[in-house]
Amino acid sequence: MPDISLKGRHMPASPIRKLTPFAEKAKSEGKKVYHLNIGQPDIETPEGMLNAVKNIQFKVWAYTASEGTLSYRKKLIQYYNKLNYQLAPENIIVTTGGSEAITIAMMTCLNPGDEVIIPEPFYANYNGFACQSDIVVKPILSYMENSFALPSISEFERLITEKTRAIIICNPNNPTGYLYSREEMEALKQLVLKYDLYLFSDEAYREFCYDGREFISPMHLTGLEENVIVMDTVSKRYSACGARLGCLITKNKQVLTAALKFAQARLSPGMLEQIAGEAAVDTPDSYFDAVSIEYTHRRDVLVNALNKMEGVFCPNPGGAFYVVARLPIDNSDKFCQWMLEEFIHENETVMMAPATGFYSTAGAGINEVRMAYVLNSHDLNKAMICLDKALQVYPGRLTGTEALHTTLPV
Amino acid sequence: MPDISLKGRHMPASPIRKLTPFAEKAKSEGKKVYHLNIGQPDIETPEGMLNAVKNIQFKVWAYTASEGTLSYRKKLIQYYNKLNYQLAPENIIVTTGGSEAITIAMMTCLNPGDEVIIPEPFYANYNGFACQSDIVVKPILSYMENSFALPSISEFERLITEKTRAIIICNPNNPTGYLYSREEMEALKQLVLKYDLYLFSDEAYREFCYDGREFISPMHLTGLEENVIVMDTVSKRYSACGARLGCLITKNKQVLTAALKFAQARLSPGMLEQIAGEAAVDTPDSYFDAVSIEYTHRRDVLVNALNKMEGVFCPNPGGAFYVVARLPIDNSDKFCQWMLEEFIHENETVMMAPATGFYSTAGAGINEVRMAYVLNSHDLNKAMICLDKALQVYPGRLTGTEALHTTLPV
Numbered sequence: 001m002p003d004i005s006l007k008g009r010h011m012p013a014s015p016i017r018k019l020t021p022f023a024e025k026a027k028s029e030g031k032k033v034y035h036l037n038i039g040q041p042d043i044e045t046p047e048g049m050l051n052a053v054k055n056i057q058f059k060v061w062a063y064t065a066s067e068g069t070l071s072y073r074k075k076l077i078q079y080y081n082k083l084n085y086q087l088a089p090e091n092i093i094v095t096t097g098g099s100e101a102i103t104i105a106m107m108t109c110l111n112p113g114d115e116v117i118i119p120e121p122f123y124a125n126y127n128g129f130a131c132q133s134d135i136v137v138k139p140i141l142s143y144m145e146n147s148f149a150l151p152s153i154s155e156f157e158r159l160i161t162e163k164t165r166a167i168i169i170c171n172p173n174n175p176t177g178y179l180y181s182r183e184e185m186e187a188l189k190q191l192v193l194k195y196d197l198y199l200f201s202d203e204a205y206r207e208f209c210y211d212g213r214e215f216i217s218p219m220h221l222t223g224l225e226e227n228v229i230v231m232d233t234v235s236k237r238y239s240a241c242g243a244r245l246g247c248l249i250t251k252n253k254q255v256l257t258a259a260l261k262f263a264q265a266r267l268s269p270g271m272l273e274q275i276a277g278e279a280a281v282d283t284p285d286s287y288f289d290a291v292s293i294e295y296t297h298r299r300d301v302l303v304n305a306l307n308k309m310e311g312v313f314c315p316n317p318g319g320a321f322y323v324v325a326r327l328p329i330d331n332s333d334k335f336c337q338w339m340l341e342e343f344i345h346e347n348e349t350v351m352m353a354p355a356t357g358f359y360s361t362a363g364a365g366i367n368e369v370r371m372a373y374v375l376n377s378h379d380l381n382k383a384m385i386c387l388d389k390a391l392q393v394y395p396g397r398l399t400g401t402e403a404l405h406t407t408l409p410v
Numbered sequence: 411m412p413d414i415s416l417k418g419r420h421m422p423a424s425p426i427r428k429l430t431p432f433a434e435k436a437k438s439e440g441k442k443v444y445h446l447n448i449g450q451p452d453i454e455t456p457e458g459m460l461n462a463v464k465n466i467q468f469k470v471w472a473y474t475a476s477e478g479t480l481s482y483r484k485k486l487i488q489y490y491n492k493l494n495y496q497l498a499p500e501n502i503i504v505t506t507g508g509s510e511a512i513t514i515a516m517m518t519c520l521n522p523g524d525e526v527i528i529p530e531p532f533y534a535n536y537n538g539f540a541c542q543s544d545i546v547v548k549p550i551l552s553y554m555e556n557s558f559a560l561p562s563i564s565e566f567e568r569l570i571t572e573k574t575r576a577i578i579i580c581n582p583n584n585p586t587g588y589l590y591s592r593e594e595m596e597a598l599k600q601l602v603l604k605y606d607l608y609l610f611s612d613e614a615y616r617e618f619c620y621d622g623r624e625f626i627s628p629m630h631l632t633g634l635e636e637n638v639i640v641m642d643t644v645s646k647r648y649s650a651c652g653a654r655l656g657c658l659i660t661k662n663k664q665v666l667t668a669a670l671k672f673a674q675a676r677l678s679p680g681m682l683e684q685i686a687g688e689a690a691v692d693t694p695d696s697y698f699d700a701v702s703i704e705y706t707h708r709r710d711v712l713v714n715a716l717n718k719m720e721g722v723f724c725p726n727p728g729g730a731f732y733v734v735a736r737l738p739i740d741n742s743d744k745f746c747q748w749m750l751e752e753f754i755h756e757n758e759t760v761m762m763a764p765a766t767g768f769y770s771t772a773g774a775g776i777n778e779v780r781m782a783y784v785l786n787s788h789d790l791n792k793a794m795i796c797l798d799k800a801l802q803v804y805p806g807r808l809t810g811t812e813a814l815h816t817t818l819p820v
Binding site: 001002004005006007008009011012013014017020038040041042043044045049050053054055056058059060061062063064065066096097099100103107108109110111112114125128129132134165166196197198226227238239240241242243244252254255258259261262264265266267268269270271272273 | 411412414415416417418419421422423424427428430448450451452453454455459460463464465466468469470471472473474475476506507509510513517518519520521522524535538539542544575576606607608636637648649650651652653654662664665668669671672674675676677678679680681682683
């Protein structure tokens, strides 16, 4: 039997999905499982987007241009104009989800062995995408105590070597929910220019900023035109995760030319999704207003409930729809699995993502979990009751000072 | 400005799409361009598949399981059962087009620097996918004189080194249309087992076999369970190229486990496509019968017209919907571009794919083009009249013995 590749061996399993078999087993035994593990919102996809699908007139489900249809890219310009991004259709390559925008950006900009700095905890699949391209992730710890703010520039500089080629930020952040301030973005800009790095800006959660906070993209900063690549997706914006429609945006012409070759190899993004994506741009503001109110409410429910539990700490995030919370537990992987396999409260349990998968520093996140507030507040409340009960009886519960250990360096 | 990657520089542009700007320009000047360059059929997508799209009931366009929905994979089993493949849903990972099945298979099975042997001319994007994964393509020439049959096993053996990990076949073949016989498949089996290699079987054109010829997949051969990975797609089968729905099939459990991790990193294939794909399995046989009659007719029109032209030779292919033809020209890249930029006959011209992009041996295919018979026979006839006229006036036309040089080794 031929061997599989080293990459195939080393590729990390998704921390969000790896416990799925245990959840499936629990459900097959009749338990109700609250899914807080995955960023799959229950919010309805805009009607206009679904109607565009229902009203298709074409007879041949054909390839589109590899960079996406001109019609969709033009419509996207309308959307980005509202955000004050100064773009032309040529700056956009339509991708199969945000995921493909990330893999194409990595392959286009980094050589095997090159290093990318990412504040951690970070979106777990960056690890997987880096593994695919033989790129080295250099994590830089952010801390729960200051809500996972951007690490100081001097800490970034300590990590920079001649192999450093890029910094990835996810803003608002998955998994922490942190929203970078204008000052943080300006500091990043100076750093990126000083060392001539790429800045990959994952803006999947751009629409989800709370309490009147302002979203700042590197696209809003001048002088970064050759350095910035925005990785975008309709997944969260329109609650259309299964549409697998995203895009890569840059003003760097060399990057666009090379990225297009990777796009050509896989032929085309989905044709139907681009039709739907075009309609989605006309989604009324009222849709987003309602969604924002709903998520703000859910966040409040979740964060309040968590901070009331003994030994639990959770910062109040400014964006996205995730929190990272510290629990009084020995090991979040064990705990999350135990919740699915052993725990039950009124025939219910909760599925969470162990935060270890969002760190690349060994041992970090061992007493943290990521939760997505993608359920209505009634279900969230019930899930939090479940979690509270579980923490009371979990055999690996830590108590007293032991429970207070953090990821802060000594 | 930061540099792009070496991969970004070396990545080949698609030979099928690289002349697109010239075609666009010709069309903008009012010329009619017959597109024989790309495998985008004009055949209508089955109604049942499109109706499944129009009749969607869901409210949230959600992620599916990374390996695809169980429902779609079960339905696919029904399809593969008819082909006498012995499969279970666990043997299938649903992918974003056949393209993703190929990239996942390569990443799962081959290390950077490993070698894959591919009979050439071959599907041009194998070069691109290999470049993405830093895999080395070792081409093995097949010859127009014997219709591009499988090269002899001893020639394969001459190429095998300790780095050789896999063989890729595309059957029926893109670009040559050649359909491998049972004897050829058995010979490949012995080779694969002798050297413990992977056999990647790209079966995108499985439904397109003509003149009563039999399609033999490695899935029909016993003893290859751990070696075979089938890469499939609905693109050509249901004329649904823009659906970007394919799958990777194998019985090798290690491969499945590793491939799933790559699938998890990109989260999910398209949800709507899987609903449509499920409906597509119920497409009546009459659809395929009609398509087969149509393609057989088109092939005959094309091959007859080509072989009637002075200095032109084109084998009669047994499957797929492509031909590779030898033309009396100095350089197919120049000729194809000239056709779009300079030539005009009754305000019409033809776009073809230079065959050079389908070879990885330098200089091979320089007087060959690939044509896809994806237009109706009326348009095909007009395209052939155009080509004939063009060959008469092309400044780089070769004559006499000069025109007869082939890709055969001296």
